[in-house]
Amino acid sequence: xxxxxxxxxxxxxxxxxxxxxxxxxxxxxxxxxxxxxxxxxxxxxxxxxxxxxxxxxxxxxxxxxxxxxxxxxxxxxxxxxxxxxxxxxxxxxxxxxxxxxxxxxxxxxxxxxxxxxxxxxxxxxxxxxx
Numbered sequence: 313x314x315x316x317x318x319x320x321x322x323x324x325x326x327x328x329x330x331x332x333x334x335x336x337x338x339x340x341x342x343x344x345x346x347x348x349x350x351x352x353x354x355x356x357x358x359x360x361x362x363x364x365x366x367x368x369x370x371x372x373x374x375x376x377x378x379x380x381x382x383x384x385x386x387x388x389x390x391x392x393x394x395x396x397x398x399x400x401x402x403x404x405x406x407x408x409x410x411x412x413x414x415x416x417x418x419x420x421x422x423x424x425x426x427x428x429x430x431x432x433x434x435x436x437x438x439x440x441x442x
Contacts, residue, residue, distance in 0.1 A: 357407060358410075362376055365403065369391065375429075378419075384397045385397065408420065
């Protein structure tokens with residue numbers, strides 16, 4: 313159309329269009345979601361709980377640190393670089409409290425955080441904490 317308006321011949325006339333196939337995502341049904349969450353263990357259980365109770369992107373959930381202030385999860389998002397803050401749901405608190413105190417070293421899901429591209433750091437010796 314632009315070429316026609318400019319009074320020029322369309323150089324793309326006769327070139328076959330590339331067919332684009334769009335994939336759609338299907339939402340999980342409540343029963344499926346319950347099944348996934350009830351069978352998950354360890355870091356995956358925490359990841360699913362964080363995602364469900366905050367609505368954050370999985371990468372942000374995986375790299376969430378133990379940054380809970382005044383009953384709220386606070387996180388600088390990877391996509392927008394803006395801080396988001398959510399109240400901590402009691403069920404999320406229960407899942408997070410399953411991690412023994414001595415295993416709390418910064419990231420809530422340390423192995424997933426590294427897989428998601430978070431900088432690796434040595435675990436902190438719990439005895440050395442102030």
